[in-house]
Amino acid sequence: MTKLLEVREISKYYVHKDGWMPGKRICALEPLSFDLERGETLAIMGETGSGKSTIAKIIAGAERPSSGELFLNGQALSAMTDQQRCRYVRMIFQDSLRSLNPQITVGQQLTEPLIFNTDWTPEKQKQHVYETLSKVGLLPDHYGFYPHMLSSGQQQRVCIARAIVLEPQIVMADEAFVALDPSIRAQIINLILDLQQDMGISFIFVSHSAEIVKHVSDKILIMHRGSMIEFGTTQALINHPEEQLTKTLLHSEHNYKVPLHSTTKE
Template sequence: MTPLLTVNNLTYCKKVRPWLGKKEIFRLAPVSFELKAGETMAIMGENGSGKSLLAKLLVGVERPSGGNILLNGEALSHSNKQQRFRAIRMIFQHSKESLNPALTLGSLLEEPLILNTDLDAPSRKKKIELTLTQVGMLPEHQYFYRHMLSEGQRQRVAVARALILNPQIIVADEPFAALDPSVRSQTVNLLMKLQRDLGLGFIFISHNLGIVRHISDRILVLADGNVVESGKTDVIFNWPKSEYTQRLIQAYQALITRDD
């Protein structure tokens, strides 16, 4: 069976010259992996490891220096942004900042439909109401503004924006970092239900190894732009091969012991 997503030797190199400082170079070494429909791959690593950069490469925000990305066996062209924009959608970390306070939720959700589909106004309205219902909100919420929503509702709207174009893959970059534990648990359960119902593939980036262990099928570990380890979640947690991965997991286990 053809994988939903295939990443072949994806590389990135960018030179950065800090203000009045010497030139710095960040490289993402060749990254390769496959993602099946209904599967979740977690990307682990410390700050600066290249996790968020990899997410931007997948959704087309950044252009890779080499390699390619295939969706259902067909190459995704960087120049065909609409194709990628519809197929791979992103959930951002700070849902509040990603929502325009001057627009109703209906307007926020309608914009990508206007730009990327041929749906007429009644069909767009129907799609918005359906998507809001999918994420556990009411159709009437389309008339709300950002300030009228709770923290959990704002995160659900962020999920709705990712779903509105019927994507096949969702990239979630630290989507739970700013949420309190109860809201975080509700959002995790929501995403897992949507994945079961819609057969979505998930790329999940997080520092929270408890959530990573709970929702992911496989893990890719990055350090300084290099893949240091990859494999099934249970194998990575129980038998980590690299010292780097061992250190990450030991820190997580120490945190659990301290909280207990």
């Protein structure tokens, strides 16, 4: 069976322009490779500036790698149209709440991806949006609400609904839940675990919280200054970390104490 995601030797350079001086090449990502199976959850950890967001953006197709290739279900990402890629991979951004359009209703925000990416009739689109609202724990009434009428937890649910409305195989979240207060964050993470079970979605998420990472992920990728220094199953990295940084990141307990439900993958 083909793997869901194969990352092969991807690297990323940025050119920093400094006035009239020739651009300085900054290596954001040294060539790295890893695989992800269907339904698996991958956590990416590392210090600020280590390349975590760069990996997330490349997988989501928002940035092109400088070299290397990614395969989704055996198909090269670079050979796909935006429309094809949208149906496979969706991203929940760091400032996801601000990414909601204040001018249009929740129902309209969720219908937009369906208009652009499917040939469904308006009735089918509407029905699918209602089903998606219910999957993320919102009510049919929320269809007509504007974002400002919702609590921050409900707005986050809309962001998740928008990410899953096209039934993707991978959802990426780049530190998307940092701003939420701990009890809402726990609800959102439990919602993601439920969606994963119901829809078989793979999650790739960037997080600093050892507690959340241990609770949610099957595999962990550790970044340090643009290089992948460790990659393995959550259990292996907790029990037999090879790198000091892995130990530090996974055992730091400045983390949030959140009441998560008891499906821990340790």
